[in-house]
Amino acid sequence: MDIVVGPYGMQSPHPYRRPHVDMYDDLVEHAQRAEELGFDGIALTEHSFWYDGYCPALLPALAAVAQHTETIKLMTGALLLPQHDPLKVAEEAAVVDRLSNGRLVLGLGAGYRPEEFLGHGVPEGRWGARLFEAFEVVRLALTEETFSFHGDFYDYDDVSLATRPVQTPPDMWICAGFADWAAKGSGRRGWAYCSTGDLMGGSTVFDTYTEAAGRAGVDTGVLRRGLFRDVLVMPSELEAEAIVDEDYWPALNDQFLGFGFLRMSNADGTQVTELPENMKEWYMKHPRNPVGTPAKVREMLRPVLDMDLDLLLVRTVWANFRHDRSLATMETFAKEVMPMLREGDANGRGA
Amino acid sequence: MRVGLSWDLDTAGTSAAQTHVLGEAATAARFGYDSAWVREGRDGRGACSHPALLLTALSRKDATLQLRAIREVVRANPVRLAEEIAVLDVFSRGRAGLAFAAAGRQGRPPLQVHETVDFVRTAWAADEFRYRGDHVRFPTHTGDDAPAGASFPPARGSDGYVPQWELGPATPDFLTVTPKPHCPRPPVYVEIDDDATLDWAAAAGVSPFVAADVPADTAVERLGRYRKAADTAGRSRAEVEVVVERVIRDESPPALVSFVRDMHAETGLGHLVLRRCGAGDVDLFRFAVDVYPLLQG
Numbered sequence: 001m002d003i004v005v006g007p008y009g010m011q012s013p014h015p016y017r018r019p020h021v022d023m024y025d026d027l028v029e030h031a032q033r034a035e036e037l038g039f040d041g042i043a044l045t046e047h048s049f050w051y052d053g054y055c056p057a058l059l060p061a062l063a064a065v066a067q068h069t070e071t072i073k074l075m076t077g078a079l080l081l082p083q084h085d086p087l088k089v090a091e092e093a094a095v096v097d098r099l100s101n102g103r104l105v106l107g108l109g110a111g112y113r114p115e116e117f118l119g120h121g122v123p124e125g126r127w128g129a130r131l132f133e134a135f136e137v138v139r140l141a142l143t144e145e146t147f148s149f150h151g152d153f154y155d156y157d158d159v160s161l162a163t164r165p166v167q168t169p170p171d172m173w174i175c176a177g178f179a180d181w182a183a184k185g186s187g188r189r190g191w192a193y194c195s196t197g198d199l200m201g202g203s204t205v206f207d208t209y210t211e212a213a214g215r216a217g218v219d220t221g222v223l224r225r226g227l228f229r230d231v232l233v234m235p236s237e238l239e240a241e242a243i244v245d246e247d248y249w250p251a252l253n254d255q256f257l258g259f260g261f262l263r264m265s266n267a268d269g270t271q272v273t274e275l276p277e278n279m280k281e282w283y284m285k286h287p288r289n290p291v292g293t294p295a296k297v298r299e300m301l302r303p304v305l306d307m308d309l310d311l312l313l314v315r316t317v318w319a320n321f322r323h324d325r326s327l328a329t330m331e332t333f334a335k336e337v338m339p340m341l342r343e344g345d346a347n348g349r350g351a
Numbered sequence: 352m353r354v355g356l357s358w359d360l361d362t363a364g365t366s367a368a369q370t371h372v373l374g375e376a377a378t379a380a381r382f383g384y385d386s387a388w389v390r391e392g393r394d395g396r397g398a399c400s401h402p403a404l405l406l407t408a409l410s411r412k413d414a415t416l417q418l419r420a421i422r423e424v425v426r427a428n429p430v431r432l433a434e435e436i437a438v439l440d441v442f443s444r445g446r447a448g449l450a451f452a453a454a455g456r457q458g459r460p461p462l463q464v465h466e467t468v469d470f471v472r473t474a475w476a477a478d479e480f481r482y483r484g485d486h487v488r489f490p491t492h493t494g495d496d497a498p499a500g501a502s503f504p505p506a507r508g509s510d511g512y513v514p515q516w517e518l519g520p521a522t523p524d525f526l527t528v529t530p531k532p533h534c535p536r537p538p539v540y541v542e543i544d545d546d547a548t549l550d551w552a553a554a555a556g557v558s559p560f561v562a563a564d565v566p567a568d569t570a571v572e573r574l575g576r577y578r579k580a581a582d583t584a585g586r587s588r589a590e591v592e593v594v595v596e597r598v599i600r601d602e603s604p605p606a607l608v609s610f611v612r613d614m615h616a617e618t619g620l621g622h623l624v625l626r627r628c629g630a631g632d633v634d635l636f637r638f639a640v641d642v643y644p645l646l647q648g
Contacts, residue, residue: 010530019533020441020530020533021441021444021445021533024441024442028411048430048434048528048529049515049516049526049527049528049529050516050529051478051514051516051527051529052529053529053530053531054529054530055438055530056431056434056435056438056529056530057403057407057431057434057435057438059404060401060403060404060407060408060435060438060439060442061407061438061442063404063405063407063408064407064408064410064411064442065411066408067373067408067411067412068411084431085426085428088401088426091401092401092404095369095401095404095405096404098369098370099369099370099373099408114521114522115490115515115521115522115523115526118490118491118492118522118523118526119430119489119490119491119526119528120428120430120431121428121430121488121489121491122491123491162392163368163369257517
């Protein structure tokens with residue numbers, strides 16, 4: 001099981017602003033530190049048109065990180081593929097894979113904010129179908145010397161990339177939360193699938209994924225499962241609480257409000273503009289979001305060892321966290337939690 | 352006088368081109384050169400059709416070079432263009448710039464280049480906005496009743512307006528492109544091969560760029576016309592940077608210095624870019640030692 005730190009969104013939210021130039025400097029330092037600490041990869045995630053400066057250009061950013069790291073995998077987790085030209089994504093991916101000597105991992109998602117599709121000139125609707133088609137275009141472009149593709153959204157004849165990736169193709173994942181269509185669509189195609197887990201953090205999404213593969217006649221042995229977790233671990237409960245109150249929640253609160261999670265109406269038809277009163281407590285105690293001391297986080301993460309995972313994406317920091325705390329939580333995770341995951345993974349695979 | 356290097360990735364080879372460019376640029380930085388310019392692969396399948404990607408990688412190998420992407424508007428999504436250069440600018444702490452190839456090279460009308468330049472400059476500088484042009488429309492559903500070019504939302508609260516990121520409407524009429532560049536207005540250049548673009552760029556304060564394949568006498572003539580048009584439009588000469596790209600092979604230092612000084616006197620040339628072609632290129636170290644100092648002052 002690969003353990004990847006991130007994804008980093010590079011946001012600088014209202015309640016906790018940091019200069020982007022500093023955060024991008026930190027990103028390179030974090031990647032180097034993650035490599036030293038034994039993480040298998042570092043991931044970036046994208047969105048557009050959000051006031052906090054969320055990173056919209058993952059592959060250029062990873063190209064820069066590649067210059068200062070040697071072994072750590074460089075993951076898009078996720079690049080919102082339907083909002084891009086898939087052929088350009090393939091071209092860029094090939095270059096990043098070469099610049100990193102074969103370390104690129106392409107996590108590709110659909111996105112869900114209407115404004116992003118409208119802003120990038122993509123018609124609304126059928127985002128999942130568009131994702132699967134674009135994924136196939138990228139896969140073909142990075143695998144075949146020359147390829148043609150004729151679909152509902154994309155149409156290519158005899159296309160070949162001048163730059164070939166080191167990997168043929170780079171590792172590719174569908175990253176799509178817990179949406180039913182994503183689990184089923186990935187399973188039917190036998191493609192690797194990275195999820196947030198189901199609503200309560202459980203593994204029913206992977207059951208759906210496996211069942212869809214089986215029904216489609218896909219060898220379930222080729223399936224690969226990835227899971228995303230927000231994890232905040234510090235040596236003491238007090239230090240963890242400080243990060244939650246001062247770094248994590250202000251950023252997350254901003255994110256909840258702005259990203260359309262609450263773009264819904266009250267009973268009287270007015271727009272919801274405030275988070276529910278107990279949202280913070282609910283979120284922080286949710287089994288999907290381990291927060292606290294190493295012992296507590298180890299216990300909360302233990303169930304993932306039963307999920308037969310190939311990839312665990314752990315967001316131990318956000319780019320806007322205080323720099324010393326960012327490094328501290330990453331280091332605590334690597335030294336106090338990762339060994340349990342490595343050992344459990346090895347035992348599970350051997351059993 | 353600034354001196355930089357440029358590479359055209361269509362002619363620089365294929366898979367090995369990126370590492371070659373990164374290596375040569377890093378060497379140039381050590382020798383004191385000022386800038387690195389990377390031209391988009393023209394057939395769209397070049398070794399790297401996204402110069403910003405290569406320049407972002409370069410931004411972390413060196414802390415001094417000005418980083419300039421030379422892009423076409425064909426196949427370019429102007430929003431992505433603005434986003435990519437902004438990320439390059441924050442990664443490089445304000446060293447990014449963007450040049451546009453001439454419309455004629457791309458088989459596109461000059462207006463498409465003008466609108467793309469206008470859109471990108473607006474995206475970097477403005478918060479929420481929309482854009483209605485003949486070739487650029489942002490967001491997609493912007494109607495024909497919107498004012499031509501960039502337009503901006505009413506003041507917060509008036510007519511019930513709420514910025515999109517503060518739970519405004521799900522289908523927004525105005526959007527903000529982020530992140531913003533570290534330098535509020537990264538320099539923008541355009542090739543002035545056609546008269547429409549020459550006049551437009553001069554009036555709009557967009558810096559002129561003359562590519563290596565334009566003959567020297569033509570370059571002087573067009574830059575002279577640009578200067579006159581800019582003066583007529585009331586633009587300050589300090590607003591723009593005149594850039595000329597040349598292939599320099601075996602000219603003797605005195606002849607080259609004389610050529611550059613003459614061009615400077617006639618056109619206001621401020622930035623000489625040495626186009627790298629491979630075999631026969633001028634030696635970077637010798638040029639830095641023998642010629643570069645003579646171009647200053």
